[in-house]
Amino acid sequence: MRILIADDEPTSRLLLKAIVSKLGHETIVAEEGSRAWDLLSSGGIDVLLTDWMMPGIDGPELCRRVREGTGDSYVYIVLTTGLDHPEHVLEGMGSGADDYLIKPVDSFAVQTRLIAAERMTELHGTLAQTQAELERANFDLLEQSLTDDLTGLGNRRRMEEDLIRTHARALRVGRTYGVALFDVDHFKLYNDHYGHVAGDETLRNVAACIDFIVRAGECAYRYGGEEFLLLMPDLGLGDSVLATGERIRRTVMEAAIPHAARPSLPPFVTLSGGVTSWSPGSSLSFMQVVEQADEALFQAKSAGRNRIHAAPGSVGERIEPTAVSR
Amino acid sequence: MSDLLSDPLNRSQIEFLLSLDDGTGEALQDIVGEYLTMSEEGREELLRVLHDGDASAVEHAAHTLKGASANVGASALADVCADIERHARQAQLEDAAGLAQRFETEFSRAWAALQAVAPRP
Numbered sequence: 001m002r003i004l005i006a007d008d009e010p011t012s013r014l015l016l017k018a019i020v021s022k023l024g025h026e027t028i029v030a031e032e033g034s035r036a037w038d039l040l041s042s043g044g045i046d047v048l049l050t051d052w053m054m055p056g057i058d059g060p061e062l063c064r065r066v067r068e069g070t071g072d073s074y075v076y077i078v079l080t081t082g083l084d085h086p087e088h089v090l091e092g093m094g095s096g097a098d099d100y101l102i103k104p105v106d107s108f109a110v111q112t113r114l115i116a117a118e119r120m121t122e123l124h125g126t127l128a129q130t131q132a133e134l135e136r137a138n139f140d141l142l143e144q145s146l147t148d149d150l151t152g153l154g155n156r157r158r159m160e161e162d163l164i165r166t167h168a169r170a171l172r173v174g175r176t177y178g179v180a181l182f183d184v185d186h187f188k189l190y191n192d193h194y195g196h197v198a199g200d201e202t203l204r205n206v207a208a209c210i211d212f213i214v215r216a217g218e219c220a221y222r223y224g225g226e227e228f229l230l231l232m233p234d235l236g237l238g239d240s241v242l243a244t245g246e247r248i249r250r251t252v253m254e255a256a257i258p259h260a261a262r263p264s265l266p267p268f269v270t271l272s273g274g275v276t277s278w279s280p281g282s283s284l285s286f287m288q289v290v291e292q293a294d295e296a297l298f299q300a301k302s303a304g305r306n307r308i309h310a311a312p313g314s315v316g317e318r319i320e321p322t323a324v325s326r
Numbered sequence: 327m328s329d330l331l332s333d334p335l336n337r338s339q340i341e342f343l344l345s346l347d348d349g350t351g352e353a354l355q356d357i358v359g360e361y362l363t364m365s366e367e368g369r370e371e372l373l374r375v376l377h378d379g380d381a382s383a384v385e386h387a388a389h390t391l392k393g394a395s396a397n398v399g400a401s402a403l404a405d406v407c408a409d410i411e412r413h414a415r416q417a418q419l420e421d422a423a424g425l426a427q428r429f430e431t432e433f434s435r436a437w438a439a440l441q442a443v444a445p446r447p
Contacts, residue, residue, distance in 0.1 A: 009390055010360045011397040018346040018353040053389070082393065084408065104396040106342060 001046035001118060005029045006036035006062065007080070008054045012103065016049055016080075019110045033057025040066060045075055047117045049101070049110075052081045052088045059088075060095040067096035074124035076117035080105060148222040150200055151207035159221035159229055166233040167286035170278060176315055178232035178241035178277040181293040182210070182248065185270045185305040186262040187226040193261035202257055202269055209251045213244070229290070232277075235315050241275035245308035249273055253306065264305070272300040276311035332402070334435040339399030340443060351444075358444035361398045362437070365391060369433055372410070376422045376429075385414035400436035403429075 003025050005016045010031075017027045028045070030036035034056040039045065048066065052059040059079055066075050079092040079100045089100045098120065099113050146158035154162070163179075170177050184190070184206060191199040203226060210220045210228055223229040230248070232241065249271050257269040274296025278289045292311040300309040346353035368391045375383035392407035410425050419425075 009394055010364050011357050011394040014353075014357045014360055015343075015397050018343075018357070022346055053386075082389070084412075103393050104339070107346075 001114065001121065002026045002028065002044055003047045003049060003114075004036060004039055004045045005049045006033065006054065006059075007049075007051040008032050009051070012051065012080070012105075016105060016110070019105065019107050020049070020114075022107070023111055023114060025114065033059075033062055036062055037065060040075065041069075043073075046073070046121045047076045047078065047114065049078050049080060052079060052085070052092065059097075060092050063092060063096035072128055074121050076120050078113050078117070148207075151204055151222050153207050153211065153228070154219055154221040156221065156223065158219075159223065159231070162219060162221075162231055162233075163286045163290070166231060167278070167289075169233070170280070174280040175233070176235040176277055176279045178230075178235050178239070178244070178275065178315060179289050179293045180230040180232070180241055180245045180248070180273055180275040180308075181223065181290070181297045182228045182230070182245075182271045182273045183297055183301065184226040185272055185301075186259065189261040189263075190259055190269065193259075205255060205257055206252055206269065206271070209255055210248055213248045213251055229293075235277060239315060241277050241314055242308060242310045245273045245275040245310075249306070249308055266306075270306040272297060272305045273308040274298070274300055274311065275308060275314060277315040279315065333439070334400060334402045334432065335439045335443070336399040336401040339396075339401070343398070355444050358398050358440050361394055361400075362440060362444075364394060365433075365437075368394070369429075372429065373426055376410075376419070376426050379419055379422060381414045381417050381419055384419065385411050388414060395436065398440060400432075400440065403432040403436040406432045 003020050005013055005020065005027055006029075007013045007016065008031055013029050013031070017029060020027050028039060030039055033054040036048070036050065037057055040048065040062075048062070050059045050062055057065070063077055063079070066077060077097045077099075079089065079097040080103055081088045081092070081100060082103050092100060099116065101109050101113060146155060146161075147153070148155040166177050169175065184203070187199070190202065194202075203222075207220070207222065207228065210230065214220050214230065217234055218230065218232045221229045221231070230244070232239070232244065235241070252271045253266065253268055255269070258267060259269045260267060274293045276289060276292040276296060278284060278286070284292070296309040296311045300307045303309070340354070343354040343357055344351060368387060372384065372387040372391060375387055388407045388411040392404050392411060395401070395404035395407060406428050410429065413419060413425060
Protein backbone atom coordinates (compact mmCIF):
# COMPACT_ATOMS: atom_id res chain seq x y z
CA MET A 1 0.00 0.00 0.00
CA ARG A 2 0.96 3.64 -0.36
CA ILE A 3 1.10 5.22 3.06
CA LEU A 4 1.26 8.90 3.93
CA ILE A 5 2.87 9.81 7.26
CA ALA A 6 1.96 13.27 8.54
CA ASP A 7 3.82 14.46 11.64
CA ASP A 8 5.60 17.69 12.47
CA GLU A 9 7.99 15.97 14.89
CA PRO A 10 11.00 14.54 12.99
CA THR A 11 11.81 11.46 15.14
CA SER A 12 8.18 10.26 14.93
CA ARG A 13 8.29 10.67 11.16
CA LEU A 14 11.53 8.70 10.87
CA LEU A 15 10.32 5.99 13.26
CA LEU A 16 7.00 5.48 11.44
CA LYS A 17 8.74 5.55 8.06
CA ALA A 18 11.20 2.86 9.20
CA ILE A 19 8.42 0.67 10.63
CA VAL A 20 6.13 0.99 7.60
CA SER A 21 8.97 0.46 5.11
CA LYS A 22 10.05 -2.65 6.98
CA LEU A 23 6.50 -3.99 6.66
CA GLY A 24 6.92 -3.67 2.88
CA HIS A 25 4.84 -0.60 2.11
CA GLU A 26 5.65 2.55 0.17
CA THR A 27 5.91 5.66 2.36
CA ILE A 28 5.49 9.37 1.71
CA VAL A 29 6.05 11.91 4.48
CA ALA A 30 4.58 15.34 5.15
CA GLU A 31 6.00 17.67 7.78
CA GLU A 32 2.76 19.54 8.29
CA GLY A 33 -0.97 19.34 7.63
CA SER A 34 -1.29 21.47 4.52
CA ARG A 35 1.47 19.53 2.75
CA ALA A 36 -0.34 16.32 3.73
CA TRP A 37 -3.58 17.69 2.29
CA ASP A 38 -1.85 18.57 -1.00
CA LEU A 39 -0.54 15.01 -1.27
CA LEU A 40 -3.94 13.53 -0.39
CA SER A 41 -5.66 15.72 -2.96
CA SER A 42 -3.46 14.40 -5.74
CA GLY A 43 -4.72 10.87 -4.95
CA GLY A 44 -3.15 7.44 -4.81
CA ILE A 45 -2.88 7.29 -1.01
CA ASP A 46 -4.27 4.15 0.67
CA VAL A 47 -3.51 4.94 4.29
CA LEU A 48 -2.96 8.16 6.23
CA LEU A 49 -1.03 7.97 9.50
CA THR A 50 -1.49 11.40 11.01
CA ASP A 51 -0.43 13.12 14.18
CA TRP A 52 -3.04 14.95 16.19
CA MET A 53 -1.29 18.26 16.64
CA MET A 54 0.27 19.88 13.59
CA PRO A 55 0.76 23.45 12.44
CA GLY A 56 -1.49 24.54 9.56
CA ILE A 57 -4.09 21.81 9.23
CA ASP A 58 -4.27 19.55 12.31
CA GLY A 59 -5.15 15.84 12.45
CA PRO A 60 -8.92 16.08 12.93
CA GLU A 61 -9.27 18.75 10.24
CA LEU A 62 -7.32 16.52 7.86
CA CYS A 63 -9.72 13.64 8.68
CA ARG A 64 -12.74 15.83 7.95
CA ARG A 65 -11.34 17.02 4.63
CA VAL A 66 -10.56 13.48 3.49
CA ARG A 67 -14.07 12.29 4.37
CA GLU A 68 -15.74 15.27 2.70
CA GLY A 69 -13.74 14.62 -0.47
CA THR A 70 -15.26 12.75 -3.38
CA GLY A 71 -12.25 10.63 -4.26
CA ASP A 72 -12.90 7.23 -5.85
CA SER A 73 -10.83 5.22 -3.41
CA TYR A 74 -11.06 4.97 0.35
CA VAL A 75 -8.28 6.46 2.51
CA TYR A 76 -7.89 4.50 5.74
CA ILE A 77 -6.97 6.94 8.50
CA VAL A 78 -5.03 6.10 11.65
CA LEU A 79 -4.57 8.87 14.17
CA THR A 80 -1.39 8.88 16.29
CA THR A 81 -1.65 10.45 19.73
CA GLY A 82 -0.28 10.39 23.25
CA LEU A 83 -1.65 8.10 25.92
CA ASP A 84 -2.72 11.06 28.04
CA HIS A 85 -5.25 12.41 25.56
CA PRO A 86 -8.17 9.95 25.26
CA GLU A 87 -10.43 12.86 24.26
CA HIS A 88 -8.27 13.31 21.15
CA VAL A 89 -8.99 9.74 20.11
CA LEU A 90 -12.74 10.25 20.43
CA GLU A 91 -12.72 13.53 18.53
CA GLY A 92 -10.46 12.05 15.87
CA MET A 93 -12.69 9.01 15.33
CA GLY A 94 -15.67 11.36 15.18
CA SER A 95 -13.89 13.40 12.51
CA GLY A 96 -13.41 10.38 10.26
CA ALA A 97 -10.41 8.41 11.58
CA ASP A 98 -10.74 4.61 11.37
CA ASP A 99 -8.34 3.75 14.19
CA TYR A 100 -5.67 5.20 16.44
CA LEU A 101 -2.15 4.46 17.63
CA ILE A 102 -0.65 5.43 20.98
CA LYS A 103 2.80 7.03 20.81
CA PRO A 104 5.51 5.84 20.96
CA VAL A 105 4.38 3.45 18.25
CA ASP A 106 5.74 -0.05 17.86
CA SER A 107 5.84 -2.37 14.86
CA PHE A 108 3.17 -4.73 16.14
CA ALA A 109 0.62 -1.94 16.65
CA VAL A 110 1.32 -0.49 13.20
CA GLN A 111 1.21 -3.90 11.54
CA THR A 112 -2.20 -4.77 12.98
CA ARG A 113 -3.66 -1.44 11.81
CA LEU A 114 -2.26 -1.92 8.32
CA ILE A 115 -3.84 -5.38 8.03
CA ALA A 116 -7.23 -3.83 8.77
CA ALA A 117 -6.45 -0.97 6.40
CA GLU A 118 -5.64 -3.34 3.54
CA ARG A 119 -8.89 -5.24 4.01
CA MET A 120 -10.92 -2.04 4.19
CA THR A 121 -9.39 -0.36 1.13
CA GLU A 122 -9.77 -3.58 -0.88
CA LEU A 123 -13.40 -3.83 0.15
CA HIS A 124 -14.03 -0.27 -0.91
CA GLY A 125 -12.22 -0.89 -4.20
CA THR A 126 -14.37 -3.95 -4.93
CA LEU A 127 -17.48 -2.00 -4.01
CA ALA A 128 -16.58 0.89 -6.33
CA GLN A 129 -15.82 -1.55 -9.15
CA THR A 130 -19.08 -3.45 -8.65
CA GLN A 131 -20.99 -0.20 -8.68
CA ALA A 132 -19.32 0.91 -11.90
CA GLU A 133 -20.13 -2.47 -13.51
CA LEU A 134 -23.74 -2.24 -12.39
CA GLU A 135 -24.06 1.25 -13.80
CA ARG A 136 -22.63 0.07 -17.11
CA ALA A 137 -24.94 -2.98 -17.18
CA ASN A 138 -27.87 -0.71 -16.37
CA PHE A 139 -26.92 1.60 -19.21
CA ASP A 140 -26.53 -1.34 -21.61
CA LEU A 141 -29.92 -2.74 -20.61
CA LEU A 142 -31.56 0.65 -21.12
CA GLU A 143 -29.92 0.91 -24.55
CA GLN A 144 -31.10 -2.59 -25.37
CA SER A 145 -34.66 -1.81 -24.32
CA LEU A 146 -34.71 1.14 -26.72
CA THR A 147 -33.08 -0.61 -29.69
CA ASP A 148 -34.73 -2.64 -32.43
CA ASP A 149 -33.16 -6.12 -32.32
CA LEU A 150 -33.27 -6.77 -36.05
CA THR A 151 -31.95 -3.48 -37.46
CA GLY A 152 -30.11 -1.87 -34.56
CA LEU A 153 -32.09 1.34 -35.13
CA GLY A 154 -34.14 2.92 -32.33
CA ASN A 155 -37.31 0.99 -31.56
CA ARG A 156 -40.85 2.26 -31.24
CA ARG A 157 -40.40 3.08 -27.55
CA ARG A 158 -37.32 5.22 -28.17
CA MET A 159 -39.12 6.86 -31.07
CA GLU A 160 -42.05 7.88 -28.88
CA GLU A 161 -39.77 9.21 -26.13
CA ASP A 162 -37.73 11.19 -28.65
CA LEU A 163 -40.82 12.56 -30.39
CA ILE A 164 -42.30 13.75 -27.08
CA ARG A 165 -39.01 15.39 -26.09
CA THR A 166 -38.45 16.95 -29.52
CA HIS A 167 -41.99 18.32 -29.69
CA ALA A 168 -41.79 19.76 -26.15
CA ARG A 169 -38.46 21.41 -26.91
CA ALA A 170 -39.67 22.80 -30.24
CA LEU A 171 -42.68 24.33 -28.45
CA ARG A 172 -40.53 25.82 -25.69
CA VAL A 173 -37.69 27.32 -27.73
CA GLY A 174 -39.54 27.84 -31.03
CA ARG A 175 -37.79 25.29 -33.25
CA THR A 176 -38.88 23.53 -36.40
CA TYR A 177 -38.60 19.75 -36.61
CA GLY A 178 -39.18 17.28 -39.38
CA VAL A 179 -40.58 13.75 -39.60
CA ALA A 180 -40.17 11.33 -42.49
CA LEU A 181 -41.92 7.98 -42.74
CA PHE A 182 -40.71 5.28 -45.18
CA ASP A 183 -42.17 2.01 -46.32
CA VAL A 184 -40.41 -0.72 -48.32
CA ASP A 185 -42.28 -1.16 -51.59
CA HIS A 186 -43.89 -4.54 -52.25
CA PHE A 187 -42.25 -6.08 -49.21
CA LYS A 188 -44.91 -8.77 -48.85
CA LEU A 189 -44.11 -9.95 -52.38
CA TYR A 190 -40.40 -9.86 -51.49
CA ASN A 191 -40.92 -12.12 -48.48
CA ASP A 192 -43.15 -14.48 -50.44
CA HIS A 193 -40.52 -14.77 -53.14
CA TYR A 194 -37.23 -14.79 -51.18
CA GLY A 195 -38.35 -16.02 -47.77
CA HIS A 196 -38.34 -14.39 -44.35
CA VAL A 197 -34.64 -14.80 -43.67
CA ALA A 198 -33.80 -12.85 -46.82
CA GLY A 199 -36.56 -10.40 -45.89
CA ASP A 200 -34.90 -9.74 -42.53
CA GLU A 201 -31.55 -9.27 -44.22
CA THR A 202 -33.08 -6.72 -46.59
CA LEU A 203 -34.66 -4.82 -43.71
CA ARG A 204 -31.20 -4.67 -42.11
CA ASN A 205 -29.69 -3.35 -45.35
CA VAL A 206 -32.41 -0.72 -45.81
CA ALA A 207 -31.92 0.35 -42.17
CA ALA A 208 -28.17 0.69 -42.81
CA CYS A 209 -28.87 2.92 -45.84
CA ILE A 210 -31.14 5.17 -43.76
CA ASP A 211 -28.66 5.26 -40.87
CA PHE A 212 -25.94 6.25 -43.35
CA ILE A 213 -27.84 9.37 -44.42
CA VAL A 214 -28.81 10.42 -40.90
CA ARG A 215 -26.95 13.53 -39.73
CA ALA A 216 -25.67 14.30 -36.23
CA GLY A 217 -28.62 14.93 -33.90
CA GLU A 218 -31.09 13.11 -36.15
CA CYS A 219 -32.32 9.62 -35.40
CA ALA A 220 -33.89 6.78 -37.38
CA TYR A 221 -36.29 4.21 -35.92
CA ARG A 222 -38.01 1.02 -37.01
CA TYR A 223 -41.62 2.13 -36.83
CA GLY A 224 -43.11 -1.31 -37.48
CA GLY A 225 -42.76 -4.26 -39.93
CA GLU A 226 -41.14 -2.67 -42.98
CA GLU A 227 -41.76 0.95 -41.95
CA PHE A 228 -39.09 3.36 -40.78
CA LEU A 229 -39.27 6.83 -39.26
CA LEU A 230 -36.64 9.55 -39.39
CA LEU A 231 -36.78 12.37 -36.86
CA MET A 232 -34.97 15.63 -37.68
CA PRO A 233 -35.21 17.58 -34.39
CA ASP A 234 -33.64 20.78 -35.61
CA LEU A 235 -34.44 22.07 -39.06
CA GLY A 236 -32.64 25.23 -40.10
CA LEU A 237 -33.34 27.64 -42.93
CA GLY A 238 -32.59 25.91 -46.20
CA ASP A 239 -33.08 22.45 -44.74
CA SER A 240 -35.58 20.40 -46.69
CA VAL A 241 -37.36 17.34 -45.35
CA LEU A 242 -38.22 16.46 -48.94
CA ALA A 243 -34.55 16.58 -50.05
CA THR A 244 -33.53 14.40 -47.10
CA GLY A 245 -36.30 11.94 -47.92
CA GLU A 246 -35.14 11.88 -51.54
CA ARG A 247 -31.53 11.20 -50.54
CA ILE A 248 -32.65 8.20 -48.54
CA ARG A 249 -34.91 6.90 -51.31
CA ARG A 250 -32.07 7.14 -53.83
CA THR A 251 -29.51 5.56 -51.52
CA VAL A 252 -31.74 2.53 -51.04
CA MET A 253 -32.47 2.25 -54.74
CA GLU A 254 -28.80 2.59 -55.66
CA ALA A 255 -27.96 -0.22 -53.25
CA ALA A 256 -29.61 -2.31 -56.02
CA ILE A 257 -30.98 -5.05 -53.80
CA PRO A 258 -32.67 -7.38 -56.33
CA HIS A 259 -36.45 -7.64 -56.10
CA ALA A 260 -37.56 -9.84 -59.00
CA ALA A 261 -41.08 -10.37 -57.65
CA ARG A 262 -42.31 -6.77 -57.91
CA PRO A 263 -44.79 -5.92 -60.65
CA SER A 264 -43.04 -2.69 -61.73
CA LEU A 265 -39.53 -1.43 -62.51
CA PRO A 266 -36.84 -0.96 -61.27
CA PRO A 267 -36.09 -4.60 -60.35
CA PHE A 268 -34.69 -3.48 -56.99
CA VAL A 269 -35.90 -2.88 -53.47
CA THR A 270 -37.23 0.69 -53.25
CA LEU A 271 -38.86 2.95 -50.69
CA SER A 272 -41.87 5.23 -50.67
CA GLY A 273 -41.84 8.08 -48.23
CA GLY A 274 -43.96 10.81 -46.69
CA VAL A 275 -42.35 13.84 -45.11
CA THR A 276 -43.65 16.69 -43.04
CA SER A 277 -42.49 19.25 -40.50
CA TRP A 278 -43.79 21.07 -37.45
CA SER A 279 -43.11 24.79 -37.09
CA PRO A 280 -43.80 27.22 -34.23
CA GLY A 281 -47.41 28.38 -34.32
CA SER A 282 -48.74 25.00 -35.39
CA SER A 283 -51.43 23.53 -33.13
CA LEU A 284 -50.69 19.94 -34.16
CA SER A 285 -49.60 17.35 -31.60
CA PHE A 286 -46.62 15.12 -32.37
CA MET A 287 -49.02 12.23 -33.09
CA GLN A 288 -50.84 14.41 -35.63
CA VAL A 289 -47.48 15.27 -37.21
CA VAL A 290 -46.77 11.55 -37.63
CA GLU A 291 -50.28 11.09 -39.10
CA GLN A 292 -49.52 13.86 -41.61
CA ALA A 293 -46.35 12.03 -42.66
CA ASP A 294 -48.40 8.84 -42.93
CA GLU A 295 -50.92 10.55 -45.23
CA ALA A 296 -48.10 11.82 -47.44
CA LEU A 297 -46.67 8.30 -47.52
CA PHE A 298 -50.05 6.96 -48.59
CA GLN A 299 -50.11 9.50 -51.44
CA ALA A 300 -46.61 8.46 -52.53
CA LYS A 301 -47.74 4.84 -52.61
CA SER A 302 -50.91 5.69 -54.53
CA ALA A 303 -48.92 7.72 -57.05
CA GLY A 304 -46.91 4.62 -58.01
CA ARG A 305 -44.37 4.02 -55.20
CA ASN A 306 -40.59 4.66 -55.23
CA ARG A 307 -41.17 8.37 -54.52
CA ILE A 308 -41.37 10.85 -51.69
CA HIS A 309 -44.34 13.09 -51.00
CA ALA A 310 -44.35 16.12 -48.75
CA ALA A 311 -47.32 17.12 -46.63
CA PRO A 312 -48.65 20.57 -47.63
CA GLY A 313 -46.85 23.36 -45.77
CA SER A 314 -43.78 21.39 -44.72
CA VAL A 315 -40.35 23.00 -44.74
CA GLY A 316 -38.72 22.60 -48.16
CA GLU A 317 -41.93 21.21 -49.63
CA ARG A 318 -40.71 22.15 -53.09
CA ILE A 319 -37.15 21.46 -54.11
CA GLU A 320 -35.14 21.99 -57.26
CA PRO A 321 -36.14 19.54 -60.01
CA THR A 322 -32.54 18.24 -60.15
CA ALA A 323 -32.84 16.97 -56.60
CA VAL A 324 -35.87 14.83 -57.45
CA SER A 325 -34.57 13.43 -60.69
CA ARG A 326 -34.41 9.68 -60.55
CA MET B 327 12.16 11.68 40.53
CA SER B 328 14.06 8.86 38.88
CA ASP B 329 16.96 7.05 40.41
CA LEU B 330 20.13 8.69 39.14
CA LEU B 331 21.89 5.35 39.11
CA SER B 332 19.27 3.71 36.93
CA ASP B 333 19.63 3.43 33.15
CA PRO B 334 18.20 6.59 31.53
CA LEU B 335 17.39 4.55 28.42
CA ASN B 336 14.72 1.95 27.92
CA ARG B 337 16.91 -0.68 26.28
CA SER B 338 14.03 -2.57 24.74
CA GLN B 339 13.18 0.54 22.68
CA ILE B 340 16.83 0.70 21.57
CA GLU B 341 16.63 -2.99 20.60
CA PHE B 342 13.44 -2.23 18.70
CA LEU B 343 15.10 0.60 16.77
CA LEU B 344 17.99 -1.74 15.96
CA SER B 345 15.54 -4.30 14.60
CA LEU B 346 14.11 -1.85 12.07
CA ASP B 347 16.79 -2.50 9.49
CA ASP B 348 18.75 -5.61 8.73
CA GLY B 349 21.23 -5.13 11.54
CA THR B 350 23.03 -2.21 9.94
CA GLY B 351 21.91 0.11 12.71
CA GLU B 352 21.10 2.73 10.11
CA ALA B 353 17.55 3.38 11.34
CA LEU B 354 18.81 3.78 14.92
CA GLN B 355 21.56 6.16 13.76
CA ASP B 356 19.05 8.21 11.74
CA ILE B 357 16.44 8.48 14.46
CA VAL B 358 18.80 9.12 17.37
CA GLY B 359 20.85 11.51 15.22
CA GLU B 360 17.70 13.46 14.39
CA TYR B 361 16.73 13.42 18.06
CA LEU B 362 20.09 14.83 19.17
CA THR B 363 19.61 17.73 16.76
CA MET B 364 15.97 18.53 17.45
CA SER B 365 16.16 18.04 21.23
CA GLU B 366 18.92 20.61 21.54
CA GLU B 367 16.62 23.24 20.04
CA GLY B 368 13.69 21.86 22.02
CA ARG B 369 15.62 22.15 25.27
CA GLU B 370 16.48 25.81 24.66
CA GLU B 371 12.89 26.58 23.78
CA LEU B 372 11.48 24.77 26.81
CA LEU B 373 13.88 26.48 29.27
CA ARG B 374 13.09 29.87 27.74
CA VAL B 375 9.29 29.54 27.97
CA LEU B 376 9.53 27.97 31.45
CA HIS B 377 11.48 31.03 32.52
CA ASP B 378 8.88 33.31 30.91
CA GLY B 379 6.05 31.39 32.59
CA ASP B 380 4.19 31.01 29.25
CA ALA B 381 2.03 27.99 30.16
CA SER B 382 0.67 27.13 26.71
CA ALA B 383 4.14 27.43 25.11
CA VAL B 384 5.54 25.22 27.89
CA GLU B 385 2.82 22.64 27.30
CA HIS B 386 3.56 22.52 23.58
CA ALA B 387 7.36 22.36 23.94
CA ALA B 388 7.20 19.69 26.67
CA HIS B 389 4.69 17.68 24.61
CA THR B 390 6.96 17.58 21.56
CA LEU B 391 10.04 16.64 23.61
CA LYS B 392 8.06 13.98 25.47
CA GLY B 393 7.07 12.24 22.25
CA ALA B 394 10.50 12.43 20.67
CA SER B 395 12.23 11.23 23.86
CA ALA B 396 9.91 8.24 24.09
CA ASN B 397 10.69 7.37 20.46
CA VAL B 398 14.42 7.01 21.22
CA GLY B 399 13.84 5.21 24.52
CA ALA B 400 14.75 8.16 26.77
CA SER B 401 11.91 7.21 29.10
CA ALA B 402 13.08 9.00 32.25
CA LEU B 403 13.35 12.26 30.28
CA ALA B 404 9.97 11.56 28.63
CA ASP B 405 8.46 11.15 32.12
CA VAL B 406 9.81 14.51 33.26
CA CYS B 407 8.48 16.14 30.07
CA ALA B 408 5.06 14.57 30.70
CA ASP B 409 5.16 15.97 34.23
CA ILE B 410 6.02 19.47 32.96
CA GLU B 411 3.30 19.22 30.31
CA ARG B 412 0.74 18.30 32.99
CA HIS B 413 1.82 21.17 35.24
CA ALA B 414 1.59 23.60 32.34
CA ARG B 415 -1.86 22.38 31.32
CA GLN B 416 -3.08 22.96 34.87
CA ALA B 417 -1.27 26.33 34.92
CA GLN B 418 0.82 25.22 37.89
CA LEU B 419 4.17 26.72 36.99
CA GLU B 420 5.03 28.22 40.38
CA ASP B 421 8.00 25.87 40.64
CA ALA B 422 9.28 26.50 37.13
CA ALA B 423 12.87 26.55 38.37
CA GLY B 424 12.48 23.16 40.04
CA LEU B 425 10.94 21.67 36.87
CA ALA B 426 13.74 23.14 34.78
CA GLN B 427 16.30 21.61 37.15
CA ARG B 428 14.77 18.15 36.93
CA PHE B 429 14.59 18.47 33.17
CA GLU B 430 18.25 19.49 32.89
CA THR B 431 19.37 16.51 34.98
CA GLU B 432 17.47 13.95 32.91
CA PHE B 433 18.35 15.70 29.67
CA SER B 434 22.10 15.40 30.37
CA ARG B 435 21.78 11.74 31.35
CA ALA B 436 19.73 10.89 28.27
CA TRP B 437 22.07 12.79 25.99
CA ALA B 438 25.19 11.10 27.32
CA ALA B 439 23.60 7.67 27.00
CA LEU B 440 22.27 8.32 23.49
CA GLN B 441 25.59 9.64 22.27
CA ALA B 442 27.14 6.40 23.46
CA VAL B 443 24.53 4.43 21.50
CA ALA B 444 24.79 6.50 18.34
CA PRO B 445 27.87 8.70 18.24
CA ARG B 446 27.39 11.80 16.09
CA PRO B 447 29.60 11.77 13.02
